[in-house]
Amino acid sequence: MNSLHLILSNLRYFAPAWVFASLNIMVGTWVLYIPYVKDKLSIDDSQLGIALLCFGMGTLTMIPISSKIISLIGLGKTTLFGITLFSVLFLAPIVASSYVLLCITLYLVGLMACLTDVAMNALVSEIEQEDRVHIMSASHGFFSLGGVLGAGIGSVVITYFEVPLTHMLLAMSGVVVTNLLIAKSYLNIKGKKAERAANSFNLKLLRPLLGLTIIAFLIMGSEGAIEHWSKLYLQDVVNVLSESTAGLGFVAFSATMTLGRFFGDAVSKRFGPLAIIIGGCLISVAGFLAVLTTGLVASIFGFGLIGLGFSVIIPELFRLAGKTEGISAAEGISFVAGFGYVGFLVSPAFLGFLSDIGTLTLSFTALLITTSVAMLTTLFLKRRSV
Structure with a gap:
């Protein structure tokens, strides 16, 4: 919890952590209105999946050019520019009047999502190196906290908004104003150290990092799927009629993930990375089984278990990747994170196609x-390391 104390007691650390939270506040609010957009445009699950894939395509488009933008205008300025434009652009999908416009606007949002994501992670990495502190895991905890704030508060107040755009406007205004007020603490950071680390993506690393890459792809893919489809699952499969109640699955998922990430370092120190990943997978499997019972309480509880299980997996994968023999920490982490992020982006569309073939239960x-x-992949890695 020392990293959390650092963040809460120093604006230099809190300001970039708040960017993490801000990104997911907007996503969490958007998630509440996915069913509304789907009904308004009269599209099916497969079409919605393609629209969400456009978000992913926007992100993939930005990956090769994000470092150039950071180099041009500076790391701190890119972070503020990214979160501001991302928040403003997220108003567009809510008001899209056609399916084509929905796809276009989600693509544009995806561009800024990637730029913000790369910049904020590099910013924290730069600050860690400059100040010799460790706040990355806790910063990711703030990302999960943002989902709780966006979807949690949004689920409570959603019934008071007759026009969804009003809700998104309030969320956007809060995010933009707060970031503008506190960004001065990092605005002039250029980011040379973080920039060098970001350029270390090399396909030759696939062989030594194959197992970790597979796990990252699968787990982050599941995270992305739950983020976009949890509310629709509660509505279409569990038959929840209340807008606020239907958002509680994602709230439970985000809340337990937040707690897990704030306390995960201490647990890892005691049991070790591979054991923690196996345990996290077991907890998540139990959570999915609870969700698939299709009972309301069991499903919400299940989403909470999944969030708790997933919370410790990705940080531990990064820890292992950074310690892989013959590979620098920057190379290992960026490579595993890159493939994990691809899974995060493509999984919502994949679930849409599966749902169109069968149901969201499938x-x-x-x-x-x-x-x-x-989990089986991790067990194999554990046996091989003995």
Whole structure:
């Protein structure tokens, strides 16, 4: 918890952590209105999946050019520019009047999501190196906290907004204003150290990092799927009629993930990375089984278990990747994170296609299977390391 104390007691550390939270506040608010957009445009799950894939395509488009933008205008300025434009652009999908416009606007949002994500992680990395502190895990905890704030508060107040755009406007205004007020603490950071680390992506690393890469792809893919489909699952499969109640699955997922990430370092120190990943997968499998019972309380509890299990997996994968023999920490972490992020982006569309073939029950059964595969892969790695 020392890293959390550092963040809460020093604006230099809190300001970039708040960017992490801000990104997911907007996503968490958007998630509440995915069913509304789907009904307004009269599209099916497969079409919605393609629209969400456009978000992913925007992100993938930005990956090769994000470092150039950072180099041009500076790391701190890119972070503020990214979160501001990302928040403003997220108003567009809510008001899109056609399916084509929805796809275009989500693509544009994806561009800024990637730029912000790369910049904020590099910013924290730069500050860690300059100040010799460790705040990355806790900063990711703030990302999960943002989901709790966006979807949690949003689920409570959603019934008071007759026009969804009003809700998104309030969320956007809060995010933009708060970031503008506190960004001065990092605005002039250029980011040379973080920039060098970001350029270390090399496909030759696939062989030594294959197992970790598979796990990252599967687990982050499941995270992305739950983020976009949890509310629709509660509405379409569990038959929840209340807008506020239907958002509680994602709230539970984000809340337990937040807690897990704030306390995960201490647990890892005691049991070790591979054991923690196996335990996290087991907890998540139990969570998926609870979700698939299709009972309201069991499903919400299940989403909470999944969030708790997933919370410790990605940080531990990064820890292992950074310690892989013959590979620098920057190379290992950026490579595993890159493939994990691809999984995060493509999984929502994949679930949409599965749902169109069968139902969302089939989609969440697939997530149960992928989590089990991740656990088996970790067991293999553990046996090989003995």
